[in-house]
Amino acid sequence: MQQYLNPNCNLMSIKISPIDKSRISTVDFDKLDFGRTFSDHMFEMIWQDGQWQRPKIIPYGPISFTPALQSLHYGQSVFEGMKAYYADEETIHLFRPEDHHQRLNNSSKRICVPETDYNTFINGIEELLRLDADWVPRKRGQALYIRPIAFASEEYLAAKASDNYHFYIITSPVAAYYKEGFNPxxxxxxxxxxxxxxxxxxxxxxxxxxxxxxxxxxxxxxxxxxxxxxxxxxxxxxxxxxxxxxxxxxxxxxxxxxxxxxxxxxxxxxxxxxxxxxxxxxxxxxxxxxxxxxxxxxxxxxxxxxxxxxxxxxxxxxxxxxxxxxxxxxxxxxxxxxxxxxxxxxxxxxYGEIEDTFGWIHPVKVKDEARVE
Ligand SMILES: Cc1ncc(COP(=O)(O)O)c(C=O)c1O
Structure with a gap:
């Protein structure tokens, strides 16, 4: 298990446990079905004892809970949907991640899920992008869909706000939405x-x-x-x-x-x-x-x-x-x-073809040993 300290993370460092072997060779990037293919790694952070514990990046895969998981019964679950775009061999563009994080916190507040800190959120996504840069599709129109989700994870059949939460960020390469022109x-x-x-x-x-x-x-x-x-x-x-x-x-x-x-x-x-x-x-x-x-x-x-x-x-x-x-x-x-x-x-x-005069793009530099088609 490799430990990794991100020098940019001024809060808790993310503990990274990388995969042994990538699944990417099994994926046909020309036949992506929305929301069915997931990248090698995921971000995980657990709320217990009244605070978020040290964040981790671990191999993407099943997580284990009992049927008494509070969110299954009482619906305490919030999520976001955002995308990352391949701009060039070294750069991936995130679109308005601060706005998505703000909305996630607003959603969380409304149903008593603990809020997260922006630095932890953006560092988690940046690390995922660096580790799974090869999973960001290269063709115009394709993108990497990013799904942060936080949900009540206490084993307790009580209709009240949970004491425990799990927060994940999973990523999924997706096809171009319009392959053959607009579809009104x-x-x-x-x-x-x-x-x-x-x-x-x-x-x-x-x-x-x-x-x-x-x-x-x-x-x-x-x-x-x-x-x-x-x-x-x-x-x-x-x-x-x-x-x-x-x-x-x-x-x-x-x-x-x-x-x-x-x-x-x-x-x-x-x-x-x-x-x-x-x-x-x-x-x-x-x-x-x-x-x-x-x-x-x-x-x-x-x-x-x-x-x-x-x-x-x-x-x-x-x-x-x-x-x-x-x-x-x-x-x-x-x-x-x-x-x-x-x-x-x-x-x-x-996609970085038009200058961003609005400050919407958060560029992420990734290693350049990325997959080339
Ligand atoms: C109910 C609803 N309205 C509007 C939107 C559009 O929001 P956004 O532009 O942030 O994707 C979405 C998608 O997230 C949605 O689920």
Whole structure:
């Protein structure tokens, strides 16, 4: 077992136990299925006796718990989803890791999971990237998906905040989201279900929010739609967000996105689109918008584009919205110029092709014995 002290880590050093033999030769990087392939190493940190213990990096693999694990019963689990991009032989780009860490801590606070320190978080990710640099796919569009997760790990059937937690960071190489051009999606509002209510956990990236959305999401797919367009839980008329994306409407030259109401996830891509729009002088409004306003804008020809924003697809053009038996077709069903421009600019910055004037990129220097195709 090798011990490794990271000179940049001003807190607890990470104890590193590297793998004996890499699994990478078994992976076909041209046939990656999202979330099914995992890199050689993972970061692990345990909360006990009221504090986080020394972090470790260990071989990726199963972890052992009893069926009395508190998070399985009471849902105390928060996570993040971010990506690393291959910029050149020596450099990997992380996109807005500080924002993701801040959101993780906000989510943690909401459900009583202990917060983590940014230095430990970023040092853990940097060490994982250096150890598993070969797992960061090299082709444009591909990326390394990074999934931090913290969950209650006490063996105790008590409906209260746990005394113990496990925190992991696992990484997964993923294929290009759009392999053959954009794939515009169709959305439907959900009949009889709501995702989140102000004061609840909608703003947190907590496991239970996703579990609650699976039945309506399945029903949407059965009816032929890609995802659910969520409306507010009280009046059921204000647009909130999509299953795994925030949403934007280009109406008569103004980009409109629902305001952060307390029940909408504060998307990092949403934030990036807003900053880009402001930078490019595109009129931008964060405000309440009703589904009726969207349909009326469609009828009067003022609805120019609709697109979602999220880490997975970056920008996802919307071609159709269904609500209460009515269908609204957007444009000619192809990707609009603003959605394309947002996609090209954000991905260009992520891959280091466009200068990052916003401070979004955290570059990580990795050893250059990386795999070359
Ligand atoms: C419910 C929900 N809304 C919005 C988003 C988009 O957030 P981000 O841009 O940070 O990926 C996601 C994805 O994480 C999500 O799960």
């Amino acid at each position: 999606v169709s959305l439907t509002t959900a009949d009889g279900y709501v995702r989140a209510v102000k004061g609840g956990t909608g703003e947190a990236k907590t496991a239970g929010n996703y579990a609650a959305s699976f039945l309506p999401a399945r029903q949407a797919v059965e009816k032929g739609y890609t995802q659910v367009l969520w409306l507010d839980a009280i009046e059921k008329k204000y647009v909130e967000e999509v299953g795994t994306m925030n949403i934007f409407f280009l109406i008569d030259g103004t980009l409109v996105t629902p305001e952060l109401s307390g029940s909408v996830l504060n998307g990092i891509t949403r934030r990036s689109v807003i900053e880009l729009a402001k930078d490019q002088g595109i009129p931008l409004e964060e405000r309440r918008i009703t589904i009726d306003e969207v349909f009326e804008a469609g009828k009067s020809g003022k609805l120019e584009e609709v697109f979602g924003s999220g880490t997975a697809a970056v920008i996802s053009p919307v071609r159709l919205i269904h609500h209460n038996g009515k269908k609204l077709e957007i444009g000619d069903g192809s990707v609009g110029p603003l959605a394309k421009k947002m996609f090209d600019t954000i991905t260009g910055i992520q």
